[in-house]
Amino acid sequence: MAAASNNQPLLEVRNLRIEFPTRRGTLLAVDDVSFDIAPGEVLGVVGESGAGKSLTGNAIIGLLEPPGRVAGGEIRLEGRRIDNLPYEEMRKIRGARIGAIFQDPLTSLNPLYSVGRQLVETIQTHLPLSASQAKARAIELLQEVGIPGAEMRIDHYPHQFSGGMRQRVVIALALCAGPRLIVADEPTTALDVSIQAQIIALLKRLCREHGTAVMLVTHDMGVIAETADRVAVMYAGRVAEIGPVREVVKHAKHPYTKGLMGSIPSLGVRTERLTQIDGAMPRLTEIPPGCAFNPRCTFKGQRCLVERPNLMPAGATRAACWLHDSGGVGAPILKETVDA
Template sequence: MTDTVLKVVNLTVKIPTRQGVLRPVDKLSLEIAKGKILGVVGESGAGKSMTGNAVIGLLDPPAHISGGEIWLNGKRIDTLTREPMRAVRGKQIGMVFQDPLTSLNPLLPIGDQLTETMLEHLDISASEAEKRAIAALEEVGIPGAAERIKSYPHEFSGGMRQRVVIALALCAEPSLVVADEPTTALDVSVQAQIIALLKRLCAERGTAIMLITHDMGVIAETADDVAVMYAGRMAELGPVRDVLTRPTHPYTQGLMASTPLAAKGGKRLNQIPGAMPRLTELPAGCAFHPRCPIAKDKCRADPAPTLGAGDGRAACWFAGEAGP
């Protein structure tokens, strides 16, 4: 495929600790094409944020990429050193985090932050940059953009701040946006606004999005493809409609059945017994087997099959054997 923006192959992240070497991300492969949205879902500790941080080259030491490759627009980026990676991060990858304040400088007016980013990465004049900054703020729906470029981040509400962050992430016209729980801190009505905005902007510009979230509803409405992670590994990967309506991995099946909507009021929810194991206490074999209703001896002995991008859907020896 020629229009693949992001390609991750067998990515492994390791953290050396006292309890041994942890693998928050283990042999993960995925692809995002131009203009597409890949949802990455999983429970806390599943490694979804760690994957996002690995892609943007912002892993907190001692965490580091210990294996695999990350390709952006046909160029390998996981081997880049700090400075070239910084250029890539500003120019080709935009970032939106859960807390908008982490992406904004509290001491600079937002207009300056936008123009600075553009001047660094685009070949334009200062006055042109200011014009574009106002346009960018108007585009993300900030009323009175021409006056508000002089405002500081704290003068905006949470929803408006996240809009500014999106404007900042998109102002250098990146080909990929990594959005890590962009709406988790926001109210339902504002969340709907932000999601609609992200979707519209990326459709217009053909930007690929890696949308990291724990909210299946957001994924269903937003993503084209979905990657379900469990304990650092890819559990299931495929088109969003297939994965959500006909999941084949027992974990995805349990997850879908345990959301309150699936029970349609009053009835008991389906529950997956236990909780996701800590990385320090990963069981042998498939990490999900202690909670799995269809686990067999093979699952206790052998790690689940590794999913390559474009392979079959579920990383499970017995995928699809339990009814959804």
């Protein structure tokens, strides 16, 4: 982890709660999520769709789509609280201090503006540069993200670029004003597999060179294992496990993480079968009492059905599972055969 001069994390998320008021009542989509990102660090956030990982990312950049709203907790950037800033204040932070990359490069760029114009307007919004200086910087950025013939390509429109090239342009746009943190929401999901690796390598290299921290939201454990320093596993709106990526991949402590790791095929290792986690993540309206994972868990005990575990130290990581509490999971559940 890149060391900061003081030990203050770049981003602190504390007890974040995101609610969606609906006609049938308020849904809690993100429940009591806390994590830090150190300067220059890559934090991977994994989870199934609906686990709340994208919502957390959107809350950090201040772009939760209504009616979703931050109902509790705090988000701090470099010590400054940013979750309750007025729109205009937050706008000045977006792009300048926090960059964002979205899933689909095909739709992230305005089709009617040239790539150069979109770069220049972003640069000039945040930096006091003249038009020609901004253009020079835009060309520099395009070169940096590996677009050949940047001087010429700057006047081209998004439809003249391929998907991978467009995502490079999107990365250039996110880096425009030299942000300290980039929230990358599924940056490779919409791309061909062969291009995914290039984009991830590029993102990793650029962020290391610029000392930019990344919150990498994805459901692809492979991408995380390759890129992230630490990883947070989310399940049903909560963090199930968080820790250094190597530990989480090799010695997962939460039964959900274990299942997730078991479901990744690996070359060379010939196992009889990939493991799979039975059942599906509960809907937000149907989260069971106790641990949200309990209906799918093979290790569960009576305590898991009534008491909700918070993150607790578990080996080198922190996991939200009673298995790692001195009290344990409680009495076994008799009706089902539990082979723990």
